[in-house]
Amino acid sequence: MIFNPEYECMETAVRQKLQLANLKNLVEMLYANVVFYREKMDALGVKPVDIHSLKDIEKLPFTTKDDLRLNYPHGLLACPKDRIVEVHMSSGTTGKPVVDEYTMKDLNIWRESMARTMAAAGCTKDDIVQNCYGYGLFTGGPGAHYGALTIGAEVLPMSSGNTARQLMVMQDFGSTMLTCTPSYALYMAEEAVDAGIDLHSLPLSKGCFGAEPWSENMRKEIENRYRMKAYDIYGLTEIIGPGVSFECEAQDGLHINEDFFYPEIIDPQTGAILPPGEKGELVFTTLTKEGTPLLRYRTRDITYLMSEPCRCGRTTTRMHRLFGRTDDMLIIRGVNVFPSQIEQALIEIEGTEPQYLIVVNRGESHLDDVELQVEVKREFFSDETRGLEELRNRIENVMKSKLQIGVKVKLVEPKTIERSLGKAKRVIDNRKI
Numbered sequence: 134m135i136f137n138p139e140y141e142c143m144e145t146a147v148r149q150k151l152q153l154a155n156l157k158n159l160v161e162m163l164y165a166n167v168v169f170y171r172e173k174m175d176a177l178g179v180k181p182v183d184i185h186s187l188k189d190i191e192k193l194p195f196t197t198k199d200d201l202r203l204n205y206p207h208g209l210l211a212c213p214k215d216r217i218v219e220v221h222m223s224s225g226t227t228g229k230p231v232v233d234e235y236t237m238k239d240l241n242i243w244r245e246s247m248a249r250t251m252a253a254a255g256c257t258k259d260d261i262v263q264n265c266y267g268y269g270l271f272t273g274g275p276g277a278h279y280g281a282l283t284i285g286a287e288v289l290p291m292s293s294g295n296t297a298r299q300l301m302v303m304q305d306f307g308s309t310m311l312t313c314t315p316s317y318a319l320y321m322a323e324e325a326v327d328a329g330i331d332l333h334s335l336p337l338s339k340g341c342f343g344a345e346p347w348s349e350n351m352r353k354e355i356e357n358r359y360r361m362k363a364y365d366i367y368g369l370t371e372i373i374g375p376g377v378s379f380e381c382e383a384q385d386g387l388h389i390n391e392d393f394f395y396p397e398i399i400d401p402q403t404g405a406i407l408p409p410g411e412k413g414e415l416v417f418t419t420l421t422k423e424g425t426p427l428l429r430y431r432t433r434d435i436t437y438l439m440s441e442p443c444r445c446g447r448t449t450t451r452m453h454r455l456f457g458r459t460d461d462m463l464i465i466r467g468v469n470v471f472p473s474q475i476e477q478a479l480i481e482i483e484g485t486e487p488q489y490l491i492v493v494n495r496g497e498s499h500l501d502d503v504e505l506q507v508e509v510k511r512e513f514f515s516d517e518t519r520g521l522e523e524l525r526n527r528i529e530n531v532m533k534s535k536l537q538i539g540v541k542v543k544l545v546e547p548k549t550i551e552r553s554l555g556k557a558k559r560v561i562d563n564r565k566i
C-alpha cells in the first residue's frame with residue numbers, strides 16, 4: 134500500500150522544485166543559526182544566496198561523524214532548545230555518541246517516513262505489530278512504534294530480548310507483523326523450533342528488518358521459517374532513525390523518502406558526486422528538519438542510486454541494499470561498535486597491553502558472538518589464576534558498560550597476537566551474512 138501517494142508518486146520535476154525550495158530555506162537557516170555551518174560555509178566562500186539549483190548542493194560543505202562528535206551534545210542545534218521534545222543517540226567512534234534532537238515537526242517527519250515504510254511492507258490499521266527493536270536511546274523501537282501508530286495499527290512494544298516472552302506474546306496476541314533486526318528474527322525462529330512452536334500456523338505475514346547488514350539468503354531463510362514477506366528498511370540516527378529508505382513489494386532497491394532526505398553518492402576519496410548506477414558513499418541532506426538538520430552528511434555506507442521508475446508506482450529514487458561501509462564500524466546484534474572504542478577502553482584498564490583482536494562469529498543460533506583477545510602483562514601469568522580471573526571480569530564489565538553488548542574476553546600472553554607490518558588487523562569477522 135502507498136501511504137502518501139501525493140508525495141511518494143509525485144512527478145520528479147515537481148519534487149525537485151520542492152526539494153530546491155527546502156534546500157534554500159535549510160541553508161539560510163543553518164547559516165543564520167549554527168556557528169559550525171556558518172564557519173564551514175565561510176571557509177568555502179559560499180553564501181545562502183549562491184544556491185540557485187539542486188546541483189549547487191555540491192558547493193556546500195560535507196558533515197562527518199567526527200563533526201558530530203566534536204559538537205556533542207548540542208553544538209549542531211539549529212533551533213531554540215525549548216523546542217526539542219525527544220532525543221536519540223547511537224555510538225560514536227571514540228566514546229561520544231552521535232545525537233539527534235527532534236522538534237515536534239521532526240517527530241512528524243519521522244512518523245510519516247516510518248508510516249510510508251511500514252505501509253510499503255503491507256501494514257494496515259488491521260495489523261498487530263510485534264515491535265522487537267530496542268526501545269530507549271536507540272531509534273529502532275520508537276521509529277517502528279511511531280510508524281505503526283500513524284497507520285493506526287496495534288503495537289506490541291516488546292523491545293528486544295526475552296525470547297520466551299516474545300514467542301508467548303506472538304502466539305497469544307496473534308501478531309501479524311514483525312519488526313526487529315534480521316539476525317534476531319532468525320534467532321527467534323530457532324527458539325520457536327526448540328519450543329515446539331509451529332510458526333507456519335501463526336498469523337504473521339510480513340516484517341520490516343534492518344539496522345544491520347543482511348543478505349538475500351537471510352531474507353529467504355526468514356521468509357521460509359515464518360512463511361512471511363521480509364522487507365529491508367534502512368536508516369541512521371543522525372538523519373532521523375529508521376525510515377530513511379524502504380523496500381516496496383517489488384523488492385528491487387529501497388525507496389528513499391527524498392522529499393525529506395536528499396541523497397547523493399560521492400567518491401569517498403575525492404568527494405566528487407557520482408551518477409546513478411555508480412557505487413560510492415551515500416550522503417544525505419535533511420531538507421526539512423528543525424532540531425539537528427545536517428548538510429551533506431557522509432554516512433560511510435556504500436551503495437548506488439537507481440533512478441529508473443519502479444513498478445510499484447512510486448517515483449522516488451531508490452538505493453541498492455548496502456554493500457558495506459567505508460570505515461571499520463561493526464554492527465553487533467544491531468549495536469554499532471568501532472574497534473577504536475574497544476581500544477580506548479582497554480587503555481584505561483591497568484594490566485593490559487594495547488594489543489587486541491576482535492573475533493566475531495555468528496553461530497547456529499544466528500546471534501553474533503564476540504570474543505575479545507587481549508594481551509596482558511607477563512606478571513599476570515606467573516601470578517595465581519585469581520588475578521587473571523579478576524582482570525578478565527573487569528574487562529568484560531568495562532566492555533559491557535562502554536559498548537552495550539556482552540563480550541567474551543580471552544586473556545593471552547604478551548606477543549601472542551600476530552603483529553602486522555602494515556595496518557594492524559584488529560578484527561576477524563567470521564560471520565557469513
Ligand code: DLL
Nearest residue numbers: 223273343344345346366367368369370374375455
Ligand atoms: O540502525 C536505524 C535503524 C533501526 C534502521 C531499525 C533500520 C531499522 P544506527 O544505530 O544509527 O541506526 O545505525 C545506522 O546501521 O549507517 C548502516 O551502516 C546500518 N544499517 C541500518 N539499516 C541497515 C540495513 C539504525 N537495512 C547504521 N542494511 C547505518 C544494512 C543497515 N545496514
